Amino acid sequence: MKKTRFISKIILLSIFLTVFTFNVAAQKVTLSFQNVPFEKVLSAIKKQTGLSLVFSDQLVDVNRIVSINLKAGEIEDALKQLLLGTNIGFEIKSNKLYFIEKIANQKSDTPQKSKNISGLVTDEKGDPIIGASVMIKGEKIGTVTSVNGNFSLEATAQSTLVISYIGYQFKEVKVNNQTSLSIILTENNKALDEVIVVGYGTMKKSDINAAIVSIKPEDLQMNSASSLTQTLSGKAAGLTVLGGSAQPGGGQQVLIRGAASVGAGNDPLYVLDGFPVSNANIDPGSGTRYSQGDRNFLNTLNPNDIASIEILKDASATAIYGARGCNGVILITTKRGSNGFKVDYSGNYSVQTIAKRPLMLTASEQMTETNNYMYEEYLMRYKAYPYGTRDVSTLPTFKQKYTLDQIAAAGTGTDWYGLITQLGLINQQNISISKGSEDTKVLFSMNYFDQQGVIKSSGLKRYSGRLNVDQKLTPWLDFSISLSGSVVDNTNAALGGGENENSGIIQSALQYSPGIQAIRDDNGEYLLNPSQALIPNPLSFLDITDNTNEKRWLTNAFFNIHLNKYASLKLTAGMDDDKASRNLYLPKTFMYGKGQNGVASIVDNSKTDYLTEATFSYIRDIAKDHHFSAVLGYSFQQFNILGNSANTYDFFTDAFLYNKLSAGAGTPNVDSWHSQSVMASYFGRVQYSLLDRYLFTITGRADGSDKFGKNHKYGFFPSGAFAWRVTQEPFMQEQKTVSDLKLRLSLGQTGNSNIGNNAYEYYAADGHNYYLGGVPSVGVGLIQLANPDLKWETTSEANFGIDFGFFKNRISGSVELFYKQINDLLSSMPLMSNSILSSVPANIGKTESKGLEVSLATRNLTGPFVWNSNFTLTSYRDKWLERNPNYILQPFEKAGAPINAVYGFIAEGLMQPGEVVSTMPQLIPGQMKIKDVSEDGKIDNKDMVLLGVNAPKFTMGLNNSFMYKNFDLSFFLYSSLGRLGWSHMNFKYGTGVEILGIKNGNNFLADIQNRWSSNNMTSTMPSGFRNPYLLDGQYAHEDASYLRLKNITLGYNFKGKLIKTNHINNCRLYVDVQNVLTLTKFSGLDPEVENNSASYPLQRTFTVGLNLTLN
């Protein structure tokens, strides 16, 4: 009986040929069936003989009605009888029963000399392909390959053989003089029968009428990546990965179809094996001034466990996730056990170097530039040329701060940046064991990931394990469970781009005087620079102990009840329990530990989400041409966030770290927090396909949330889609060029409810305490204003898509065009600055986003030398349509501006001596002139203009992979175009603001030696004296477009007897380089990850690794 179309397609697709059963070679069978499906007879044969069945159900129609009556007959006789009148033959070998296509092996009557050709057909891994069809082109002569993958047939030298097999690309081979052929078929990843995961179900790719991209893990370079999102950029059209932090486990911003939501977040919804994971980052702060950086919430997920990733883009695909679907959905499916036994091992080691490090002044250069700076100051003070008219010869003598001897003696000085950086190292070990029978399938995996960051004291260690079990309990009941647990130990470097006393380790290293020696004094403290007294010594940061330990336990269990041949009910219960704890100790040898005689802090934060779901599915074919399926469901999810913190100070010893808080003599601080919210949802989807050509889908979801006021607790989000598979039309059957063409159209609405807690009014005791009468008196104040009218943010989206394939899918791909409007944007409405609170939750306007996405896959070369390419292009534009009239705009902001608008001044070059700049009366020569755009005779923020957007206009990815014999090579190019960037680094450590601090020993970029000065008046770099007009707006934006060779991988597959005879199925050794080369005009450290003046440097990663499969 056909269970469901989907499930059978999974079986069909999994042309996994290995079904082990006991070796009971009973060759006699007793069969008595009247008008039953062939499947039923087959299972009887299987039961009686112990044979495993191996076939493609493209070939064998298991629903064919058959009758047989045989008592203790030979199995061969039974099969012959059953297969009578079909084109199916069979073969029994090694306890397996193969069904293969029977091809009339007619002798040709042609007089040409034919010879016997033999050959072997294998897949790319060298495994024989059984049952592949080998035909002579243009004739009806052919054969199929045997269990060993061998074939032989008669052909002439002029013949061309056509070798084909389901799921693989067909191949044509000229016979010529060869008599023995070796043919490798390439797996056809883009096969239309591919099953992809959609919200609450799976679907054949050919049936999809929504905008969905499916990514296989082998397309991602995950060798040295700690988490999935790092590898996604450029791999899926419509998905943009922006910026983020380059630290170990650093987080990126992942966007699907732009970022048109302004206040409620643009993060997509991640659904892990059916569990919607809330991506609230629970990484605790520490109560100190140092940031742990920005980490990825998916760090706990072992990327090696991923079987597939589906990106749901349009409203038709995401509406089933209703109020959480508006930013797209990323479905992550983990690997599950399969029939047979298999062990996969992968291990790799990586070395990381800093891709580009800043070039700072040496000690002697710093001293020379200090003298030069002070000389300019001296000219200014006496209003001498070029700052005035007085002749330099009339001035009192200038006294150099440093003599030439002192400068020469200083040499290069201390390279602080060099001292706080190191070689990054990654060690990753992964093992996964899969074992399964018809009834029970188990996958168990373990992962160890250990990264030492390129900034000293930063690092990440992950230990994770997974157990996925699928168990058939009764013929009508299946049970599955996905269990995963992980522990991530982060060591935190003191990051962040704060100034002065808030400087982190990188900031400190960049600005610390090269003239200070990197040594400790008698008290064990690093030497300080008295004139940089707010900044701790860069190396003293390494004395801090700061760890974040995260433990995550994600469990999801399903009962699948097959109610009848059409209907099934799935019950789901799950829990995502995520705990993170940050422990920090600032010792007495560190400036801000010393100030409080040692500071210890512990913060625990946990997020526990519970999910229960029930989904009812119904699938039915009515007559031959009407295929109908439906899903109805209910989902309830509860989100809990709670935590506590404790900190104290004044320790008699540094030895305890944070492990004995009661040893701190200071007044301890304790706190705790707890909130809970729920979401209850009803959803449904109906699909209908007519003649396999016209595909209709209607989806809807109603979500209820406790975040909104009484009138707006529930929201409803509908969508509809239609697709036309043009190539299925009769008139398309004759042509050969177009192998696939599908036009898709979808319309729908999704929502966003991501506004933090809710829209109610609250008071809180948030540390606003005050000593009254010698004791702390707790202060309680209003922290949130209510907005009873607050409602869901709603996105309405239209999508038009074309899927195409040409020349038997040698070229295939899709193009998507979308337009969406977001209404009732959820955000906080800023109130007047003298209001009791700075904002109130509100719906603040309307935005739109439109875009184009192109994916293209080409098989450029087949044959012994294989060359495949994949190209993706993503382009979107977000802009404001309407703003709440009460929303206060800056004077330079325009109502219909792009969302990521960058405003700034227009620079007009440096002021030269004698020049009069009437709009900037305080300007002195060597400072940047600003265009008076408003023409009001002065420079203020009315002169700021829209310079561009802080989002790429185009992002592109191009992957090329080559295969020749045992070698494989691939490289991946990524490009981002049209984004305006700003080198925080150049601005702060160049002459962007001022270099006044050089007198205190502050260090700057070596570049400032070229700045404008009385000796260098042709320079275009400002003089480094603070321009009083420039604090509010910047002119330093530049084009941050770039092309990056992100990755090159070279692999070698071991083959041959040694491998085959030791149960080794696959053995591949590879080397890999990440971030090989970046071409850009951007002047800063990196056009992508430079997000403050002390950003974590991007690394170049060299990896060597081994993949091994045993069975």
Add this chain to the structure above:
Amino acid sequence: MKIINFKQLIILLSIVFLISSCEGNLEPKIFDRVAPSNFYKTPDDLKAATSSIYWEFKQTGWGPYMVSDGSRFIMNEVATGEWTCKWSWDAFLNLNWIIGERMAYGFYGSMMTATTKATYVIEKIKESTVEESIKSKYIAELRCLRGYFAADLYMLYGPLPIIVTRDEAFYPTSTYKPSRPTKEWMASYVESELNECSKILPITQTDWGRCTKGAALAKLLKLYLYENKWQQADSVASVIMTLGYQLQSNYASIFTVNNEQNSEIIFAVPCEPKDQFGLLWFDNALPPDFKSSIGVNYTAWNGWRVPWAFYDSFESGDKRKNLIFQTYPSKTGQTVNLRTAGDVGGLAMKYGEDPNNPGQWTGNDYIQFRYADVLLCKAEALNEINAAPTQEIIDLLNQVRFRAFDNFDASNHKLKLSAFTTKEMMRDQILKDRGWELWCEGVRREDLLRHGKYLDVATSVGATFVSDKNLLYPIPSFALNENPNLLQNPGY
């Protein structure tokens, strides 16, 4: 495959029903907050709400009535000649306040909101059902706090549309765009508020740190002086002089941690040697190699200095000068002489070292008003009222000068009326005495403004962008952007 039977179906449907029953009424559960229906119900609620307004003084220790950038202290000391800073605050120190630096806008940002918060709490308490006597006690304190915030906003930025009414505080909108009130309205509003609450506030509070009658009147006195309302200033000073305050016999002891809550202090922000609750005085003032005489391991940012010109202006033998360190012992055992080392000034060691200070946060209560200031204010008011200097004025000055010199009565440091023939001479002497007595106590800018000397002094100490604009601080650009009716101060 078996088709499921009816009984099983019933079980399944019950499971579905069970799951869906979790939904409830979708009411939020925030366990760590207080819902409005549960607050302003008890005396403790009122106390907690009031404490949150007191908190505005110090905020997280870097607050507007403490000593960091954006504080009243820094704003009232810049370019006065008695204080400067070695950090690269050039634009601020040069009185080039056209740019949006926190030093200029920080106080506005914090205190406009704090004023509204105080109004909110006052109005909520008014509506509370708690006993009237308790309500009026807290309301009087809150009006005094609001009076402080408003008075300082007025003296730093000029008249501002502060929110003092219920509906504007309770229901903020982004459409409320008031114009600036007149100078007269704002001054008289603050005067009457301070006046009224001073009548309810007790002379002493059991909880040190709460507003007292003296605290309210001291601010009122400053406001009257700022407004040149000399008669009123004189009478308020006289009232304060009846409240029992006394000068300490030893100048340095006013500021020591073991003599806190002494009878000279009228109002102070209580500080404890604890993160966010302490005073960052020493951190700002000390160089990193400073060796504490009592073993405190200081966090030292090497910022503040008392310029040599001011140091040298003291009369010889003035003990108040001893709290400015020209030399200090270094950790390497040497004596560092700042003047010979070329530094711009001495160390402001006005506050006594706190042995309980682990390094960063010192526990010295931060003094807002003390009795000596009141005596000098009274002297100043009298000098303006009278046609010529009087003995009463001389006595008031001598009362303050007495403890600064050894053998005062016999010395030439004791002022004599005969030396001051004109009102102007007397005025100059009062200004000098105020500097020597109250240096680095955050009063100097107001004093110089009153005497019409701020701009001259700023120029003389080297500020390069001095103009009439500097009589008031600029309204921050964020406030101008959101409210076109709010006009900028002249010159910006």
